[in-house]
Amino acid sequence: MILVLAGGVGAAKFLEGLVQVVPPDQIVAVVNTGDDFVLHGLMITPDLDIVTCTLADLIDREQGWGLAGDTTACLEWLGKLGGPTWFTLGDRDLALHIRRSALLREGWTLSQVADSFRQALGVAVRIVPMSDDPAPTHIVTDAGEIHFEHYFVQRRAQDRVHGVRLHAAGPAQPAPGLLDLIAQAERILIAPSNPVVSIGPILALPGVEAALHASAAPIVAVSPIVGGAAIKGPAAPLMRAMGYEVSALGIATIYAELADTLVIDQQDHDLAAPIRALGLQVVVTDTIMRGPVEKARLAACTLKDTGNRN
Amino acid sequence: MILVLAGGVGAAKFLEGLVQVVPPDQIVAVVNTGDDFVLHGLMITPDLDIVTCTLADLIDREQGWGLAGDTTACLEWLGKLGGPTWFTLGDRDLALHIRRSALLREGWTLSQVADSFRQALGVAVRIVPMSDDPAPTHIVTDAGEIHFEHYFVQRRAQDRVHGVRLHAAGPAQPAPGLLDLIAQAERILIAPSNPVVSIGPILALPGVEAALHASAAPIVAVSPIVGGAAIKGPAAPLMRAMGYEVSALGIATIYAELADTLVIDQQDHDLAAPIRALGLQVVVTDTIMRGPVEKARLAACTLKDTGNRN
Incomplete structure (x- = not known):
């Protein structure tokens, strides 16, 4: 079983490549829930939806989020009735949020909802939210401490960032079985996702870093910075605010203690030596996932035996 | 000020007539909430929506409910995700339910939501839900005791009815100000709505019948049975189950103690004498509201001075 730590669009595309080179039912995607938030009284889980709907081949490929061919009749009327419209919600898209919210109120866990949705949409990859507890990511900005989606979508990432507060609602536990999945994985991949607000919240869950360190499986990360x-x-602004260089080397700094191998883009080949100096194996390839061929090739690169430090 | 006790489609059409003959801002519609129910985790208020959207000229006139030109993309996807689809919810329509549910969860009362919606949709008639408390109408059937919408829409009114339980969630209070509105009204109209499950729940609220009896205003009812x-x-099945004859005379029996005048259809002119024998004034007219002209004429009939028993 191959475990993939995943954020949104980058991870979803990466997973589209992976399912071409590994049987999908042998893949588990552990998805960030730090972006999850409540709007219109509905629980919205952007990364889970992006991963699920991309793998279901339902995603709007131009945007990378939302459903292809979706309409916004409901959102227009929510606006007429005084509701917020800064977060685009398509009519089909809303069905996910309405149904999820209803099931959560009925007592389902987010894990159960995510599994039900991926099955309903015909996705063979197992999709596991990082946590069933609320674990919102807050961004500390000049405008105050605000939820990631307010920072990123509502305010278009224009505020100066001073820091990031993960799990801002209080302690969050890993989803049931997550630590066992890490222990059982034959290979662990870190998708080309935002290291601060997509992978960071997963790693910050109690026991996750320890489980990753304890695993004998190769851990291969793909740099999201090219x-x-x-x-x-x-x-970029979030890495900078956390004191990291915005480069594949900055990514290497973040994952140096955790990963065995970092896959970087050919544009960054001159960074291979300094990254190796941090103790990481390096694979240099084309990491830009233009289409199915590039996605599959990148995924295949993460499966190569490059050695394991353990 | 003219107060109208209102259910759904019949009341909405009647109000469309009334606004042609009375300044709309001098009309208050008190609307049944016994049909309200939660589906998909959303609070759905059928009669409030029918009255509001009809007066806003947004209603689907063929159906009498739902919004004209609405689509059902969200509902189709709710079905894909395993949600119930027996109750048709259009995409625009859903905006009302989503926004209402969000505002109620934020602490708004149903009265506040109803007032906000009618203002947002440009309705000058004041629209007051009968109660801010849950007051579901249950139908006692061979299939068990079920909510009115399950009986009427999901099971297509095919179960044998043994009785009706109003305010089945426990005691409900009249909406704030409702008793004062009754006391202040210069004329009180009972719309041609279902007497058992539309007008009945309003009359069953504590203090409402007493306030109507205490009012010096003429009380004029329009028979919904023709x-x-x-x-x-x-x-028909509900009146029958409650032991009433399904006729204008049956309606007269229900309202005999409460109303001064009953407006009946010309088809029922032979019932005028027995209705008068119950102590009611009778107006015989064409009560079928085919279009704007008929609606206005019917409304005008309810404004004629036919005397007041008080």
Whole structure:
């Protein structure tokens, strides 16, 4: 079984490659829930939905989020009735949030909801939220401490960032079985996701880092930073605020103690030596996931035997 | 000020007539909430929505409920995710339910939500839910005691009815100010709505019947039964189950102690004498509300001075 620590769009694309080279039912995606938030009284789980709907081939591929061909009749009317409209919610998309919220109120756990949804949508990859507890990621900005989605979507990542507060609602436990999954995994992959607000919240769960250190499986991370910039999303300002260089070397610094291997883009080949100096194996390849071929090739790179420090 | 006790479709059409002959801001509609129920974790208030959206000229006129031109993308996806689909919810329609549920969870009362919605949709008639408390109407059937919407919509009114339980969630109070509104009204109209499950729940609220009896205003009811059948909805089986004849005379029996005048259809002119014998004034007219002209004429009939027993 291959375990993938996953955020949103980058992880979803990476997983689309992985299912081409590994039987999907042998893959478990552990998905960040730090972006989850309540809007219109509905529990919205952006990364879980992006991963699930991308693997179900339902995603709007231009945006990377939302459902292909979705309409926004409901959102327009929510606006007419005085509701917030800064977070785009399609009509089909809303069904996920309505149904999820209803099931959670009925006593289902988020893990159960996520599993039910991926099965309903025909996804063979097992999808596990990192935690069944609320674990919101807050961004400390000049405008105050605000939820990640307020920072990123509502305020368009324009506030100066001073820091990040993970699990801002209080202690969160790993989802049931997550530590066992880490222990059982034959290979652990860290998707090309934001290390601060996508992978960071997973690693911050009690027992997760220890379980990763204890695992004998190779741990291979893919750098989400190419040529000194993030492919998508606010990794740059957030890495900078946390004191990391915005580069594949910065990513290496973050994962040096945890991973065995870092996959970096060919544009960053000159960083291979300094990254190796941090004790990581390095694979240099094309990491830009333009289409199915590139996705599969990148996934295959993360499966190569590059040695394991343990 | 004219107060109208209102159910759903019949009341909404009647109010469309009334606003043609009375300034809308001098009309208060007190709307049944016995049909309200929770589905998909959302609070759905059928009669409030029918009245509000009809007066806003947004209603689907063929159905009498739902919004004109609405789509059902969300509902189809709720079905894909295992949610119930027996109650049709359009995408725009859902915005009302989502926003209402969110505001109620934020601590708004149903009265506040109803007032906010009618203002947002440009309705000048004041719309007051009968109660801010849950007051579900249950139907006692061969299949057990079920909520009215389960009986009427999900099971298509096919179960044998043994009785009706109003306010089945426990004691409900009249909405704030409702008793004062009754005391202040210059005329009180009972819309052509189901007497058992639309008007009945309003009358059953503590203090409402007493306030109506104490009022010096003429009380004029319009029979929803024409030629021994309901224009729409399950009035017939419900009246029968409650021991009433399904006729304008049956309606007269129900309202005899409460109303001064009953407006009946010309088809039922032979019932005028027995209705008068019950102590009610009778107005015989065309009560079928085919279009704006008929609606206005019916409304005008309810404003004629036919005397007041008080």
